[in-house]
Amino acid sequence: MIEPITYIRPQFDSGCLQSPLYADHYFGAADALAESRHHYLDANRLPERFTRCRQFAVAELGFGTGLNFLLTWQAWRQHAPATAHLDYLAVEKHPIAPESLQQIFALWPELAAQGQALLDLYPLALPGCHRVRFDDGRVSLTLVWGDAAEQLANLDGQMDAWYLDGFSPRSNPQMWSETVVQQVARLTCPGGTFSTFSVAGAVRRAVEKAGFSWQKQLGFGDKGQMLVGSLQQQAVTTGSAPWFNWPATKGDRRVAVVGGGIAGIATAYALTARQFEVTLLEQSTQLATAASGNPGGVISPFLAADHSLASRFSAAAFAFAKDNINLLHQTVDDDGRPGWFHPCGELRLAVNDRDRRRQRRLVASGWFPPELIEAVDAEQASKVAGIGIDHSGLFVAKAGWVEPVAWVQVLSAAASDGLTQRLSSRVKSIEWSNSCWQLLVGDGDLLCEADHLVLANASDARRLLPGADLSIRAMRGQIAQVPATAQSRSLSTVLGFGQYLLPAQGGAHLMGASYSDSDQQSLDATQQGEMLTEVEAVLPGLFDAAQSRPAGRVAWRATTLDRLPLVGPVSAAAACRSRYSELSLGRRPETYPVAEPLPNLYLNIGHGSRGLVTAMLCGEIIACGIARQVPPVDRLLVDALHPDRFLIRQLRRQL
Numbered sequence: 223m224i225e226p227i228t229y230i231r232p233q234f235d236s237g238c239l240q241s242p243l244y245a246d247h248y249f250g251a252a253d254a255l256a257e258s259r260h261h262y263l264d265a266n267r268l269p270e271r272f273t274r275c276r277q278f279a280v281a282e283l284g285f286g287t288g289l290n291f292l293l294t295w296q297a298w299r300q301h302a303p304a305t306a307h308l309d310y311l312a313v314e315k316h317p318i319a320p321e322s323l324q325q326i327f328a329l330w331p332e333l334a335a336q337g338q339a340l341l342d343l344y345p346l347a348l349p350g351c352h353r354v355r356f357d358d359g360r361v362s363l364t365l366v367w368g369d370a371a372e373q374l375a376n377l378d379g380q381m382d383a384w385y386l387d388g389f390s391p392r393s394n395p396q397m398w399s400e401t402v403v404q405q406v407a408r409l410t411c412p413g414g415t416f417s418t419f420s421v422a423g424a425v426r427r428a429v430e431k432a433g434f435s436w437q438k439q440l441g442f443g444d445k446g447q448m449l450v451g452s453l454q455q456q457a458v459t460t461g462s463a464p465w466f467n468w469p470a471t472k473g474d475r476r477v478a479v480v481g482g483g484i485a486g487i488a489t490a491y492a493l494t495a496r497q498f499e500v501t502l503l504e505q506s507t508q509l510a511t512a513a514s515g516n517p518g519g520v521i522s523p524f525l526a527a528d529h530s531l532a533s534r535f536s537a538a539a540f541a542f543a544k545d546n547i548n549l550l551h552q553t554v555d556d557d558g559r560p561g562w563f564h565p566c567g568e569l570r571l572a573v574n575d576r577d578r579r580r581q582r583r584l585v586a587s588g589w590f591p592p593e594l595i596e597a598v599d600a601e602q603a604s605k606v607a608g609i610g611i612d613h614s615g616l617f618v619a620k621a622g623w624v625e626p627v628a629w630v631q632v633l634s635a636a637a638s639d640g641l642t643q644r645l646s647s648r649v650k651s652i653e654w655s656n657s658c659w660q661l662l663v664g665d666g667d668l669l670c671e672a673d674h675l676v677l678a679n680a681s682d683a684r685r686l687l688p689g690a691d692l693s694i695r696a697m698r699g700q701i702a703q704v705p706a707t708a709q710s711r712s713l714s715t716v717l718g719f720g721q722y723l724l725p726a727q728g729g730a731h732l733m734g735a736s737y738s739d740s741d742q743q744s745l746d747a748t749q750q751g752e753m754l755t756e757v758e759a760v761l762p763g764l765f766d767a768a769q770s771r772p773a774g775r776v777a778w779r780a781t782t783l784d785r786l787p788l789v790g791p792v793s794a795a796a797a798c799r800s801r802y803s804e805l806s807l808g809r810r811p812e813t814y815p816v817a818e819p820l821p822n823l824y825l826n827i828g829h830g831s832r833g834l835v836t837a838m839l840c841g842e843i844i845a846c847g848i849a850r851q852v853p854p855v856d857r858l859l860v861d862a863l864h865p866d867r868f869l870i871r872q873l874r875r876q877l
């Protein structure tokens with residue numbers, strides 16, 4: 223069970239930073255940096271191990287002030303090869319407020335720049351995993367806000383070293399329970415190490431029972447002894463349901479990505495950051511010409527009062543997409559062109575009683591911090607929007623709108639080192655042959671060969687994988703571009719009210735989007751009219767509906783039944799059905815065989831109406847899967863996106 227998260231604000235007492243919740247301190251008055259280095263980096267022999275690795279994963283119980291992370295990152299910069307990748311994962315139930323961290327970091331001038339970089343990307347107080355990246359993606363930090371006992375059970379990864387740095391067993395016994403330490407062992411690679419300042423008997427017994435060897439060694443200064451050890455044998459081996467298994471990837475580092483929309487380019491970007499050689503194949507003469515080719519789209523999260531899986535996924539994806547935008551976006555680019563992201567927030571209007579009830583529930587749920595959503599009355603709404611508004615609403619200050627084509631181009635330029643783009647290259651069929659994927663054109667000629675294949679070609683993936691039974695459907699959508707009026711020009715935020723309306727750009731507002739399963743290629747004037755009528759009902763007189771002859775654009779979204787994308791490996795449907803024909807018997811998961819999806823093949827499709835928000839995180843999930851790195855979200859979310867989920871649900875219900 224997850225719970226709402228609130229930041230805490232620890233205080234200094236005689237030079238020690240005291241926890242407001244536990245009878246313990248984060249660090250004492252002595253040299254905190256030297257103590258951390260001694261207890262964690264040196265005790266795990268990290269500087270030495272960093273020098274000869276391609277990738278390395280460190281995990282920590284209790285992120286606290288982030289000092290251990292900052293020092294590990296510093297050591298990584300000093301010792302690791304330039305192309306190596308560091309994963310750092312930390313679980314923290316009571317994250318420290320950023321303004322408190324700012325004061326704490328002032329104590330450590332040698333870490334000032336890194337501390338500021340961390341603060342710039344520091345996650346909101348929302349439960350679950352938050353992935354942020356530093357040093358051009360060389361360093362991935364996964365912060366898991368929540369209780370270790372609950373969160374660890376839902377994480378995956380194989381850590382090379384653990385810092386067991388929670389408060390002492392006496393003040394925080396849950397952190398050192400056998401269950402927690404067993405999970406630590408499950409998440410450790412064979413031979414992986416740990417260190418901790420505590421030599422308490424309960425700690426020694428717990429690590430030993432979980433399969434670690436241990437020995438005492440000298441602690442820092444007058445701290446007496448500390449404990450170090452390594453994993454000898456894994457006591458608990460499995461975490462995920464066998465039918466959602468992501469098999470260990472084999473093969474080399476060539477990856478083919480089919481599809482040059484936001485999903486394809488996001489995947490290529492995440493893979494090239496990990497030194498894969500990516501060939502991206504796009505049938506059109508340019509990138510981003512299909513669903514990702516609209517002139518504008520909203521970047522804002524879907525949030526639900528119960529903070530369901532869909533809500534958690536969207537919040538995580540939104541934060542990840544925003545970090546990427548903030549990293550790559552320039553208000554004015556080097557050639558003097560204005561920026562492609564407009565950080566104007568989104569005002570979600572409550573236009574009827576149902577909306578008002580829903581918004582009240584969302585605010586009262588306690589999940590979402592005021593930095594994310596803020597309730598506003600009609601007067602405040604008018605101020606935020608810059609135009610008269612008769613409705614209350616919710617303001618999502620971190621939202622905005624993006625010009626997707628420009629974003630895709632910037633992403634492809636940022637990925638350019640390892641990326642080969644092949645435009646006008648329609649993949650007609652794919653074949654697994656001699657342990658690699660062959661991508662073929664119409665006449666059967668070979669277009670490209672790769673060790674791994676990612677299909678990011680929206681609904682067309684169904685055609686390339688006829689045996690996979692993909693639950694995906696193309697839904698037509700239309701946007702309208704309405705000439706701005708004297709009044710509408712003052713609109714200064716995205717407005718959401720079922721439809722969305724963007725602030726004017728180049729003399730017109732973009733509004734969207736219609737939703738139908740027709741296959742009409744040309745603009746449908748009736749739908750344009752309906753969108754205008756809806757705006758008129760909410761914002762009377764803003765546009766002259768009779769005069770407006772909106773331009774527009776038509777595109778197809780690839781949608782799924784549960785509105786979550788299909789991300790990850792996929793099975794041949796017949797093989798999956800026969801493997802799990804007895805799933806409806808409801809035996810314990812570990813009694814079923816492990817899935818064997820199509821080799822080295824992944825999907826990043828089905829982004830529906832929110833792909834601009836979700837595609838980046840999904841590209842990261844796939845890249846981590848192929849690279850065998852720590853996933854950016856917990857297993858519940860990875861499973862919720864699994865392409866075989868609809869098939870598995872059918873088998874469970876014996877349909």
Ligand SMILES: Cc1cc2nc3c(=O)[nH]c(=O)nc-3n(C[C@H](O)[C@H](O)[C@H](O)COP(=O)(O)OP(=O)(O)OC[C@H]3O[C@@H](n4cnc5c(N)ncnc54)[C@H](O)[C@@H]3O)c2cc1C
Pocket residue numbers: 480481482483484485486503504505506509510511512513514515516518519520521647648649650678679680682698699700701734735736776777778779780826827828829830831832833834835836837
């Ligand atoms: C009208 C409308 C409004 C929207 N508004 C928003 C919004 O405000 N906010 C938001 O977040 N999302 C919005 N979306 C959704 C968002 O645009 C999509 O979810 C997202 O663009 C999907 O990206 P994609 O890369 O998966 O698909 P696409 O952009 O469709 O890219 C797929 C690519 O694959 C290529 N391809 C297909 N088959 C092959 C093949 N065999 N070989 C080679 N290439 C191939 C295609 O040419 C295409 O370029 C909107 C969508 C529509 C239609």
